[in-house]
Amino acid sequence: MKLLRRTLIATTLWLIPIMLLGSFFVYFMIEYISHEETDEFLTYEMERLIDYHEKYNNLPEFSTVAEIIPDTKYNKPVFKDTLLLEPGDNEMVPYRELRFSIIHNNTDFAVVLRHLLLGSDDIAEGTIFIIIGLLLAISLSVIILINLVADKIWKPFYATLDRLKSFKITEPLPKFTKSKIDEFETLNLTLGTLLKQLADDYRNNKEFNENASHELQTHLAIIRANTEKLLATNQENEDNIPPITKIHSAASQLSQIQKSLLLLSKISNREYSNISTVDLQSLVKSSLETFAEAISLRNISLDTTLDTCFIDADAGLAGILINNLLKNAVKHNISNGFIRIELNAQCFSVANSGDLFDGDPSAMFERFSKGEKGNTGIGLAIVKQICELYEFHIEYSIKDKNIHKISIFFRN
């Protein structure tokens, strides 16, 4: 949800309880004021009547007061609320009443004054009108103000966000526009520091990988070249051959391992960022051609169901993913075994026969998990790393202890 929309909704929601409280306040305020005014009016009226009596010694006319009751005495004036039946509407109507005494010709007379009060339904009606009017006015101004003001205030924030979204680690660091708002300026500065750190780490890691690789492979090349020479010159001397061969094969294996580790490191350093739409079907087909001879030599039966499947990934990494899975299925197979490959838009799975295996299949994805037969055990670790990079879900299952199946579910 957009920041502005969210602000609007939250503000409007907060208006509801405030308005509810406000309406109670308005209701009681109107009621209080109307009582006060009525009491004031009745008091003035009482004073006028007492003055009149003192001046002319005459009781007020019956028609100008509510009641005059003889022989009743109040020590002081008494206010009272009362309900009276209004014959015209035939309903009970609230009245304010003031009773006081006047001594006329040595007899106590109680005078009763009454005045119509505002009914609670009238007050409620007024309250509702006031509140609705207020609500409309406030909402309208809130919407206009938030849109106008917030849009302007948040502008630098959105600019920063845009820069961040289009940022690529291989490109120069983004320049954030200066903001007069402290928080945004802090955000920009912090982001700048973080991105610089990130870019430095990325570059250092990349350089280290390249340098380590270059030095290591060059020296391995020297070892191999010289063992080759020793092999050529020591052919008569059979005792020397096995150790030389061991050096040669250890050197070639070391370079294989180093290449694989370099690949893993590059994947986790996210150096493969050249994303395009990759046709997995044709990748699988061409990878199968590479292994066709190996498959037929071991008399392995191949069963493929290949539908079209396109994923967004680095073409090189997608190739490595497919290649490693197929190579794995060929390499760990048995003579006269089988390989079943299925590809559809959601999933790629390779099942193959293999040696009996009792352990935990997920351990296969760990680096160096299988050192026997000279396997480095990095192939599947690379597969796992690629899957993690693209958020593909990967599963390894073993059926009947010798049918291995690896499935990769693509993100949709």
Added chain:
Amino acid sequence: MKVLVIEDNPKLLEAIAETLVSEKYVCETALSYPEAHEKIFLYRYDILVVDINLPGGGSGLDIIRKIKAHEPSTGIIVISARNSLENKIEGLELGADDYLTKPFDMAELVARIKALLRRRNFMGSDKISMGNISIDTANREVWVDNNALELTRSEYDILLFFSSNPGRVLTRESIAEHIWGDNMDLADSFDFIYSHIKNLRKKITSKGATDPIKAVYGVGYKFETE
């Protein structure tokens, strides 16, 4: 044939030079960018073997640019420890003919140089014959005397690899790397190399030739014709 090897590591440079000299090439060497730069403008070479990482202010890629402008017919083989695709593509786009990732076996380098020479002067030189076996590299055909041999892709590749390195001991790793490249670890679990060689021998001897492939115990194989 005159070859210039440009490589910044003196030990590797020496190993490469010795191998090329033993193959009867005239071999010159350069250890840095300025040295290589000077040599390519002073002399004419048939083939340049060039490393990408060089000291002295320029890279192997710069050397390729220079030689392509100055002497475009020179064959170029890049040797690099940078196993990155961008580097490979850049090198090939600049006009390099082949790209070899370190570490490589000398047998592989020799095979690549010979293949490049065959492609460069292909008038009459795309045929190789050893004893009574002849290979037509343009059409990927193999003959024993006048009988054609039906070989699989790997068998053909292995035979051509042998023919580029007659008399040299080829380890199983070299052969596996030559035919499968990065997938060479496939050979770990099955004796694919052994199967291929067995089939290759069978096909050659069935046409009446003597078996030219000698097993070198515990190491690999050697190709020898009378």
